[in-house]
Amino acid sequence: MKSRIKKIFEFAEEKVDAIVIYNSVKPHLDKTFFYVTGLTEGVFENCGLIFYPDLSSEMIVSKLEADSAKKAENIPTKVMEDKEDLKEWLKEKLEGLDKIGINGSELTYKGFDKIKDSTDAEIIDMSDSIVEARNRKDENEIEILDKAGEIASEVAEEIPDHIEKGMKEYEVAAEISYLMKKKGATGDAFEVIAGSGPNSAEPHYTAGERKLQKGDFLVLDFGALYKRYRSDITRTFIIGEASDKQKRIYETVLEAQQAALKKIESGIKGEEIHNAAKEVIDSTEFEGKFIHGLGHSIGLSTHDGSGLSPNVDVTLEPGMVFTVEPGIYISGYGGVRIEDDIVVTEDGYEMLTDAERELKVL
Amino acid sequence: MKSRIKKIFEFAEEKVDAIVIYNSVKPHLDKTFFYVTGLTEGVFENCGLIFYPDLSSEMIVSKLEADSAKKAENIPTKVMEDKEDLKEWLKEKLEGLDKIGINGSELTYKGFDKIKDSTDAEIIDMSDSIVEARNRKDENEIEILDKAGEIASEVAEEIPDHIEKGMKEYEVAAEISYLMKKKGATGDAFEVIAGSGPNSAEPHYTAGERKLQKGDFLVLDFGALYKRYRSDITRTFIIGEASDKQKRIYETVLEAQQAALKKIESGIKGEEIHNAAKEVIDSTEFEGKFIHGLGHSIGLSTHDGSGLSPNVDVTLEPGMVFTVEPGIYISGYGGVRIEDDIVVTEDGYEMLTDAERELKVL
Numbered sequence: 034m035k036s037r038i039k040k041i042f043e044f045a046e047e048k049v050d051a052i053v054i055y056n057s058v059k060p061h062l063d064k065t066f067f068y069v070t071g072l073t074e075g076v077f078e079n080c081g082l083i084f085y086p087d088l089s090s091e092m093i094v095s096k097l098e099a100d101s102a103k104k105a106e107n108i109p110t111k112v113m114e115d116k117e118d119l120k121e122w123l124k125e126k127l128e129g130l131d132k133i134g135i136n137g138s139e140l141t142y143k144g145f146d147k148i149k150d151s152t153d154a155e156i157i158d159m160s161d162s163i164v165e166a167r168n169r170k171d172e173n174e175i176e177i178l179d180k181a182g183e184i185a186s187e188v189a190e191e192i193p194d195h196i197e198k199g200m201k202e203y204e205v206a207a208e209i210s211y212l213m214k215k216k217g218a219t220g221d222a223f224e225v226i227a228g229s230g231p232n233s234a235e236p237h238y239t240a241g242e243r244k245l246q247k248g249d250f251l252v253l254d255f256g257a258l259y260k261r262y263r264s265d266i267t268r269t270f271i272i273g274e275a276s277d278k279q280k281r282i283y284e285t286v287l288e289a290q291q292a293a294l295k296k297i298e299s300g301i302k303g304e305e306i307h308n309a310a311k312e313v314i315d316s317t318e319f320e321g322k323f324i325h326g327l328g329h330s331i332g333l334s335t336h337d338g339s340g341l342s343p344n345v346d347v348t349l350e351p352g353m354v355f356t357v358e359p360g361i362y363i364s365g366y367g368g369v370r371i372e373d374d375i376v377v378t379e380d381g382y383e384m385l386t387d388a389e390r391e392l393k394v395l
Numbered sequence: 396m397k398s399r400i401k402k403i404f405e406f407a408e409e410k411v412d413a414i415v416i417y418n419s420v421k422p423h424l425d426k427t428f429f430y431v432t433g434l435t436e437g438v439f440e441n442c443g444l445i446f447y448p449d450l451s452s453e454m455i456v457s458k459l460e461a462d463s464a465k466k467a468e469n470i471p472t473k474v475m476e477d478k479e480d481l482k483e484w485l486k487e488k489l490e491g492l493d494k495i496g497i498n499g500s501e502l503t504y505k506g507f508d509k510i511k512d513s514t515d516a517e518i519i520d521m522s523d524s525i526v527e528a529r530n531r532k533d534e535n536e537i538e539i540l541d542k543a544g545e546i547a548s549e550v551a552e553e554i555p556d557h558i559e560k561g562m563k564e565y566e567v568a569a570e571i572s573y574l575m576k577k578k579g580a581t582g583d584a585f586e587v588i589a590g591s592g593p594n595s596a597e598p599h600y601t602a603g604e605r606k607l608q609k610g611d612f613l614v615l616d617f618g619a620l621y622k623r624y625r626s627d628i629t630r631t632f633i634i635g636e637a638s639d640k641q642k643r644i645y646e647t648v649l650e651a652q653q654a655a656l657k658k659i660e661s662g663i664k665g666e667e668i669h670n671a672a673k674e675v676i677d678s679t680e681f682e683g684k685f686i687h688g689l690g691h692s693i694g695l696s697t698h699d700g701s702g703l704s705p706n707v708d709v710t711l712e713p714g715m716v717f718t719v720e721p722g723i724y725i726s727g728y729g730g731v732r733i734e735d736d737i738v739v740t741e742d743g744y745e746m747l748t749d750a751e752r753e754l755k756v757l
Contacts, residue, residue, distance in 0.1 A: 058698045059585070060422030061501060076599040078698065097598040097687045100726055116706055137504035139423060142497065143522060145504045160505060207576030214569030219601050220586040223421070224620070236459040237438040239581050258586070325459045336420045336440065344478055364462055 034071050035088040036171065041069075042086050044162035045134070052134035052159055053127070054082040055144040063139035064261075064333035065163055066092075070108060073260045075101025081119060082108075083126050093122045123151035134159035138338070164338035168330050169352040174262065175376055178332065178354055181222070181264035182374050182385030184257040188212040189268050189388035196395055198247060198272050202227040202240040205253070213257045222256030222263035223335050233269070234368040236325055236360065247273030250367040251395070256335065263335050265356050266386045267372035271394045279369075282319060282361050283392045286369045289313040289359035290390075293327055293341070297357075297375060297382040301349050303341040310359040319361045328356040331374060353377045354385065396433050397450040398533065403431075404448050406524035407496070414496035414521055415489070416444040417506040425501035426623075426695035427525055428454075432470060435622045437463025443481060444470075445488050455484045485513035496521035500700070526700035530692050531714040536624065537738055540694065540716055543584070543626035544736050544747030546619035550574040551630050551750035554615065558757055560607050560634050564589040567615070568602040575619045584618030584625035585697050595631070596730040598687055598722065609635030612729040613757070618697065625697050627718050628748045629734035633756045641731075644681060644723050645754045648731045651675040651721035652752075655689055655703070659719075659737060659744040663711050665703040672721040681723045690718040693736060715739045716747065 084090035137158035206225035227240040256265040289310040307327035326342025358372030374385040446452035499520035568587035590600040618627040651672040669689035688704025720734030736747040
């Protein structure tokens with residue numbers, strides 16, 4: 034897609050003659066391969082792509098991806114007979130070039146070695162400009178992300194019909210994943226998190242054998258994979274009956290999310306949005322219990338390279354897509370997280386996920 | 396796990412003072428982090444691990460993984476306050492070392508840069524010895540892989556009860572994934588492939604909107620993720636009624652798989668097993684239609700670094716786990732693949748997946 038290639042080169046701080054993308058073996062694929070080709074089918078392990086400042090591109094694919102590769106428009110494609118073909122292709126394409134770019138964030142060290150062995154050109158890590166380009170989603174991407182968000186939101190709303198006390202966490206995760214796929218998700222954006230009771234205090238817990246018990250928090254964090262793009266939503270429920278403390282935790286997190294959302298507009302620093310949520314939590318008895326960044330950019334990857342966090346220097350622009358997910362985590366007791374996806378617009382932002390947020394008891 | 400660290404150093408061709416593992420952002424995590432720590436919960440983005448020839452190890456984790464990290468036995472763990480802590484930890488740990496190893500197959504170029512900036516030591520790519528170690532599964536790993544295989548096999552047997560003409564491919568994929576998760580899979584080992592009709596000729600197709608029609612081949616390729624390990628099974632069905640040509644294709648693939656399985660034993664070259672299957676196919680009217688390697692090693696990754704293929708130099712040893720998956724692909728018409736997972740033993744091999752293989756019409 035020429036407009037995407039153009040965007041990558043526009044963000045380049047250094048001029049290069051070409052950018053080479055090389056996919057290693059799953060999961061070490063470079064999402065930029067799919068960003069530029071727009072291919073939604075196929076795996077493309079050990080396949081390569083090169084694109085140029087004149088916006089042209091070429092790729093080399095293995096035989097078993099040849100059929101999938103045909104769906105890329107206007108990209109001349111060589112089909113490998115054996116792995117020597119890749120080396121030759123690289124040599125041929127890189128010959129005579131002075132400076133070539135790579136994507137150091139998604140290229141393995143071994144893949145880098147392969148490229149280095151094929152050329153005398155200077156190799157420049159262009160991962161920053163690739164991230165900048167990919168962080169500003171185009172209309173086509175936002176349409177896909179909106180659908181991915183819609184699938185996750187619908188499932189979030191249906192949870193009370195499917196989840197109840199006594200179920201095991203992994204059974205809960207199975208239901209959620211199933212509901213998403215029945216609505217057209219091609220996969221889970223990531224392993225579904227179904228953390229109950231004390232497990233809800235582990236932000237990156239997945240799901241285990243524990244049965245849902247009365248008085249549990251139940252953190253459900255999931256997203257739909259749709260045309261290679263991802264959504265990411267979290268809703269926290271209570272099993273049986275909510276205690277006063279649980280209600281206070283929940284309301285604090287919800288208030289923190291609202292405070293953050295109010296801040297979102299083009300031109301504001303990501304860190305400020307994080308701080309708006311953090312200030313709400315830190316002004317309560319739950320001070321210090323919000324232990325991660327407020328959100329991450331999302332797109333072809335769940336963590337797509339930027340974020341709303343004190344550790345990330347980003348100024349919001351239209352087309353940027355972030356999660357907004359404050360949480361309170363009390364080790365050994367439990368946790369609450371509420372997460373939605375938004376896209377920054379000219380006028381503020383739009384929600385990509387929109388399931389109800391009030392506290393629900395299952 | 397000291398026995399796994401020991402195995403990695405035993406395969407080292409060069410002596411190093413330590414091996415450093417660094418996880419980038421998902422999916423660019425190094426499975427070796429989980430191989431060595433044995434951790435089954437948590438994501439561990441931007442976290443690090445170092446291990447030494449004396450079999451000791453240490454790790455540094457972000458705050459939000461601190462709870463998950465506690466489950467690692469005997470690994471001193473530093474919890475990061477901010478990202479500067481990682482740099483300092485790397486500097487401190489690498490100071491005074493002459494040679495350090497990295498895993499070039501799973502470390503990003505950017506991660507390599509981070510390590511390089513923290514040390515004057517010579518940096519050696521130890522990915523070959525890491526692959527060699529990880530290719531020889533220990534008892535604990537085989538037990539997990541056996542369970543992952545059992546989940547997938549049970550689901551394969553139940554398919555005729557759940558799949559029928561008129562369903563869309565993605566609905567089929569949803570059913571399969573759900574059945575696996577209800578049996579305890581924490582996720583799909585990879586996106587479920589449900590390729591019907593002409594789509595069955597694309598080995599790496601996933602699933603789309605197409606409805607199952609009478610006369611279709613239906614290739615179902617899926618696996619269970621279980622305690623971070625993966626299974627991988629394929630069964631091909633016919634919708635409605637099988638033509639004579641379809642039966643011939645199916646029987647040829649089945650015969651090819653049987654021929655390959657017969658060859659499997661410790662001491663044999665992977666390529667010979669591939670050739671046994673290929674010869675069966677190439678001796679029929681379907682010559683040249685088997686377009687990929689016969690199988691890949693499987694473990695923490697679906698493609699775990701080795702394989703039964705003319706492109707891979709491997710001699711089978713007890714503990715190695717491979718898929719055995721011949722296929723015939725006729726572009727525009729359809730394809731058949733039959734795939735099982737095996738572990739090489741002292742006496743031959745054992746099946747990790749064991750669903751029935753005779754042709755079934757749905």
